[in-house]
Amino acid sequence: MTLKMTADDLKAFLKRDFTQVADDFEFVEVSERQVIMGLNASEKHLRPGGTVSGPSMFGLADVCAYFCILSRLGPVALAVTTNCSIDFMRKPAPGRILCRMELLKLGRALAVTEGRLYSDSEPEKYVARASLTYSIPPDASGVK
Amino acid sequence: MTLKMTADDLKAFLKRDFTQVADDFEFVEVSERQVIMGLNASEKHLRPGGTVSGPSMFGLADVCAYFCILSRLGPVALAVTTNCSIDFMRKPAPGRILCRMELLKLGRALAVTEGRLYSDSEPEKYVARASLTYSIPPDASGVK
Amino acid sequence: MTLKMTADDLKAFLKRDFTQVADDFEFVEVSERQVIMGLNASEKHLRPGGTVSGPSMFGLADVCAYFCILSRLGPVALAVTTNCSIDFMRKPAPGRILCRMELLKLGRALAVTEGRLYSDSEPEKYVARASLTYSIPPDASGVK
Amino acid sequence: MTLKMTADDLKAFLKRDFTQVADDFEFVEVSERQVIMGLNASEKHLRPGGTVSGPSMFGLADVCAYFCILSRLGPVALAVTTNCSIDFMRKPAPGRILCRMELLKLGRALAVTEGRLYSDSEPEKYVARASLTYSIPPDASGVK
Numbered sequence: 170m171t172l173k174m175t176a177d178d179l180k181a182f183l184k185r186d187f188t189q190v191a192d193d194f195e196f197v198e199v200s201e202r203q204v205i206m207g208l209n210a211s212e213k214h215l216r217p218g219g220t221v222s223g224p225s226m227f228g229l230a231d232v233c234a235y236f237c238i239l240s241r242l243g244p245v246a247l248a249v250t251t252n253c254s255i256d257f258m259r260k261p262a263p264g265r266i267l268c269r270m271e272l273l274k275l276g277r278a279l280a281v282t283e284g285r286l287y288s289d290s291e292p293e294k295y296v297a298r299a300s301l302t303y304s305i306p307p308d309a310s311g312v313k
Numbered sequence: 314m315t316l317k318m319t320a321d322d323l324k325a326f327l328k329r330d331f332t333q334v335a336d337d338f339e340f341v342e343v344s345e346r347q348v349i350m351g352l353n354a355s356e357k358h359l360r361p362g363g364t365v366s367g368p369s370m371f372g373l374a375d376v377c378a379y380f381c382i383l384s385r386l387g388p389v390a391l392a393v394t395t396n397c398s399i400d401f402m403r404k405p406a407p408g409r410i411l412c413r414m415e416l417l418k419l420g421r422a423l424a425v426t427e428g429r430l431y432s433d434s435e436p437e438k439y440v441a442r443a444s445l446t447y448s449i450p451p452d453a454s455g456v457k
Numbered sequence: 458m459t460l461k462m463t464a465d466d467l468k469a470f471l472k473r474d475f476t477q478v479a480d481d482f483e484f485v486e487v488s489e490r491q492v493i494m495g496l497n498a499s500e501k502h503l504r505p506g507g508t509v510s511g512p513s514m515f516g517l518a519d520v521c522a523y524f525c526i527l528s529r530l531g532p533v534a535l536a537v538t539t540n541c542s543i544d545f546m547r548k549p550a551p552g553r554i555l556c557r558m559e560l561l562k563l564g565r566a567l568a569v570t571e572g573r574l575y576s577d578s579e580p581e582k583y584v585a586r587a588s589l590t591y592s593i594p595p596d597a598s599g600v601k
Numbered sequence: 602m603t604l605k606m607t608a609d610d611l612k613a614f615l616k617r618d619f620t621q622v623a624d625d626f627e628f629v630e631v632s633e634r635q636v637i638m639g640l641n642a643s644e645k646h647l648r649p650g651g652t653v654s655g656p657s658m659f660g661l662a663d664v665c666a667y668f669c670i671l672s673r674l675g676p677v678a679l680a681v682t683t684n685c686s687i688d689f690m691r692k693p694a695p696g697r698i699l700c701r702m703e704l705l706k707l708g709r710a711l712a713v714t715e716g717r718l719y720s721d722s723e724p725e726k727y728v729a730r731a732s733l734t735y736s737i738p739p740d741a742s743g744v745k
Contacts, residue, residue, distance in 0.1 A: 187360075188361070189356070189359075213357075217330055222372075223372075228366075228367075231367050251401055252398070252399070252400050252542075253367075253397075253398070254396070254397070254398040254540075254542055256705075256713050257393065258705060258713055259706070273690060274690040274691070276690075278566045279539060279566075281688050281730070298705055298713070300730060396684050396734060398542035400562075400569050402562040402564075402569055403562070417586055418583070420546075422711075422736065423736065439561050442571055444588065446683070446684060446734075475648075475649070477645065477647075504619075511659075511663050511685075512656050512660035512663060516654075519656060537689065538655050539688065539689055539690075540688050541686070542685070543684070543686075544683065545684070546683075
């Protein structure tokens with residue numbers, strides 16, 4: 170699917186509309202195939218033992234799905250998560266966690282994404298998988 | 314199912330093992346039927362516009378499911394979330410959000426919970442629903 | 458939510474639009490609170506050992522969610538399943554399986570349902586739980 | 602992951618243990634990367650209008666996940682589905698439907714798979730996506 174926003178566009182959007190968490194995330198890849206974002210885990214993202222918490226992984230997947238949709242939809246905002254199914258599969262290694270997200274469907278009313286989370290140091294050992302559905306506001310999709 | 318931990322037991326456990334987030338949550342009901350917990354939303358839980366963020370709701374459901382299982386299993390710790398499916402249905406009203414969680418299955422290896430989230434001021438308008446599966450470490454379940 | 462179709466209305470709808478499977482299902486309760494449907498398991502619904510198969514339970518939940526939505530929406534047809542999350546918790550007892558479904562949200566574009574499946578002989582031991590989202594065609598919801 | 606069963610092994614297993622549905626399914630690819638199975642849709646799999654029904658797609662995903670796990674675990678049987686999350690994204694084209702399944706985790710107690718369904722004639726337009734968790738009986742996993 171054609172990109173309507175670049176990594177820089179998305180970054181500006183993130184800084185403006187997600188002020189509180191903008192510094193937690195970074196864009197690693199924004200391409201027609203996928204969007205990859207990283208979570209710079211700090212104290213607040215960790216559970217006892219030092220591993221990234223479930224809600225932090227959910228947050229990374231949610232943000233990554235949002236920007237994956239936006240990159241193809243344009244800066245319309247207001248898409249909202251309606252469903253997420255997430256499987257936690259392994260304890261993450263210490264350090265940065267990445268999420269690679271694909272857009273599987275961009276319909277008039279719904280967008281469906283699917284992605285995998287992994288530690289920077291072990292890209293082949295998935296920490297989690299997640300699929301998310303977003304509701305797209307009427308007239309924003311550009312899909313006829 | 315018989316309770317093996319009271320609200321006070323769970324509270325002590327929360328304070329000790331979830332130091333960083335212990336003050337965010339409170340126990341509203343711990344009974345054989347269900348566990349209800351509240352999220353005292355502060356700045357960090359909010360999205361632009363002042364509504365509680367998706368990851369914060371996920372976090373509330375996750376913690377509530379954990380303590381729902383623990384209350385019936387005893388203080389064994391180490392149960393870990395393996396799957397969560399969550400549907401976001403309405404924008405929460407300002408103020409406290411509650412999660413009411415039921416334990417549907419407590420097996421040897423897996424526990425399944427299901428719950429609903431709602432604003433304190435509108436208990437009948439569900440903000441979200443969530444089902445979570447926890448993996449129970451061997452020999453912790455007490456189920457033969 | 459007010460009912461717009463009775464059990465008899467739904468039954469006629471089932472016979473007309475789901476000819477191939479109409480005899481598999483029956484309506485046990487159609488009320489404002491919930492819709493309960495039963496699956497009359499025959500040879501084709503069983504797995505080796507004689508228990509009802511996963512796809513048959515999925516099918517029961519799917520049909521029950523559909524008619525739960527229809528009973529409140531009126532005979533508009535064309536609502537389609539967009540997501541289902543289902544947890545299989547216990548092996549069903551021999552005999553009839555029931556599904557009790559609640560409508561949690563009826564929005565302009567989406568309807569969310571949640572239900573539990575159980576054997577007729579053991580109503581308190583849930584066999585499965587399922588949540589389903591249906592997409593509602595524009596102008597069918599009657600919700601402004 | 603190393604294969605412990607070939608396509609022929611799996612086919613024999615399918616014929617023996619899933620007698621009732623064995624003819625509905627065929628193996629298209631059994632490799633270390635993935636397992637692809639096809640559903641030969643007949644009258645019983647169709648909804649009014651001639652499209653493959655949701656339960657039939659669920660059944661294809663379920664069987665494909667099962668044999669994907671078995672191919673890596675060996676002929677131990679008795680793995681059971683504990684969770685499935687499925688998103689239906691497009692109406693299938695007439696004709697054969699395929700499911701491509703990957704094994705994301707093979708643990709001691711749980712196996713997690715993820716796959717996509719598509720029509721034979723439109724392999725890039727996904728009809729559905731599904732993630733499934735299977736519970737593995739103790740001592741069957743071979744994972745220490």
